[in-house]
Amino acid sequence: MEIKYQRVEGKKDNLGMPCYEHRFDGLVISSDSTLIDMDFVIKSLKQSYWAGTRPEAVVRRAWAHSIGMGIYDEKTGAQVAMMRVVTDFAVYAHAFDVWVDPNHRGKGYSKVMMSFFTSYPELKSVIRIQLTTSDAHTLYSQFGFGHLKHPERFLEVWRDADTSAKPDIGI
Numbered sequence: 218m219e220i221k222y223q224r225v226e227g228k229k230d231n232l233g234m235p236c237y238e239h240r241f242d243g244l245v246i247s248s249d250s251t252l253i254d255m256d257f258v259i260k261s262l263k264q265s266y267w268a269g270t271r272p273e274a275v276v277r278r279a280w281a282h283s284i285g286m287g288i289y290d291e292k293t294g295a296q297v298a299m300m301r302v303v304t305d306f307a308v309y310a311h312a313f314d315v316w317v318d319p320n321h322r323g324k325g326y327s328k329v330m331m332s333f334f335t336s337y338p339e340l341k342s343v344i345r346i347q348l349t350t351s352d353a354h355t356l357y358s359q360f361g362f363g364h365l366k367h368p369e370r371f372l373e374v375w376r377d378a379d380t381s382a383k384p385d386i387g388i
């Protein structure tokens with residue numbers, strides 16, 4: 218889908234950068250932080266295979282420090298889809314928490330979100346976009362995503378999270 222980005226004057230994304238929207242089929246896709254329904258986010262992630270046991274405070278902290286992109290009913294404002302983008306707005310971006318409400322699946326909304334994200338005006342200089350998936354490879358391959366080009370260069374460490382910390386203050 219071709220996205221016609223409209224800058225939303227006077228509104229910002231969660232990271233304080235300009236935000237944008239695109240209207241289609243009675244819906245609006247937007248990065249306006251004030252539209253995000255955190256109850257929708259929390260309820261959805263509880264059902265997800267990757268964050269089902271994630272403490273609510275950690276979810277809130279992650280969303281507060283990412284660009285939250287959502288699809289909303291234009292009339293009611295009800296949220297029907299979401300994704301979260303971690304980025305430096307310069308060279309790197311990573312997509313997380315891609316979710317479409319079960320009642321609205323199969324209508325192309327995840328593809329609208331990926332179109333909105335991958336051509337997003339504030340991410341034009343980003344040279345590497347990453348995400349992980351267990352089974353939606355053919356969704357993302359439509360937007361150019363493939364396996365790591367140099368897997369031998371990527372290192373990671375998984376560790377137990379310290380959930381005794383207060384996520385709202387970070388110590």
Ligand SMILES: CC(C)(COP(=O)(O)OP(=O)(O)OC[C@H]1O[C@@H](n2cnc3c(N)ncnc32)[C@H](O)[C@@H]1OP(=O)(O)O)[C@@H](O)C(=O)NCCC(=O)NCCS
Nearest residue numbers: 315316317322323324325326327328349350352353355356
């Ligand atoms: C995956 C998900 C986001 C797809 O959203 P959607 O709006 O229903 O999907 P769309 O209608 O935009 O179509 C997705 C396309 O990707 C394909 N696809 C690939 N893997 C898929 C998967 N695991 N689930 C759904 N569709 C998938 C579909 O067949 C469809 O192909 P098409 O373009 O040939 O029609 C949605 O099913 C969902 O929220 N699932 C639960 C959470 C999840 O798995 N998120 C992704 C984590 S990486």
